Amino acid sequence: TSQNKVAARLSLSGATVSQVLHNNYRARLDAVEERVRGVFMNALVACPALGTMPTQVCQDWRSKAAVFRTGNPLRNRMYRECHRCPRYRPAPEVADDPA
Numbered sequence: 001t002s003q004n005k006v007a008a009r010l011s012l013s014g015a016t017v018s019q020v021l022h023n024n025y026r027a028r029l030d031a032v033e034e035r036v037r038g039v040f041m042n043a044l045v046a047c048p049a050l051g052t053m054p055t056q057v058c059q060d061w062r063s064k065a066a067v068f069r070t071g072n073p074l075r076n077r078m079y080r081e082c083h084r085c086p087r088y089r090p091a092p093e094v095a096d097d098p099a
């Protein structure tokens with residue numbers, strides 16, 4: 001299959017897949033690896049809130065949990081549950097550079 005088809009299945013850009021394959025990807029590879037294991041290897045995780053789910057679904061919920069949004073009860077619940085989960089890693093804070 002093509003890199004673009006793989007990227008679409010992974011919900012990543014074609015450029016990201018190309019960089020990973022050419023060993024030029026500068027961000028964390030563990031996030032890409034986790035996504036590949038979920039999509040292509042059917043890796044599962046035990047979610048305390050929703051039960052067993054594929055790793056990429058867990059990864060999607062964790063990225064949504066970075067910001068609290070009102071209006072959706074499930075999203076509110078997952079915000080709280082993801083922040084309690086040991087798999088959740090908040091995005092690193094960027095220090096203001098007074099340059």
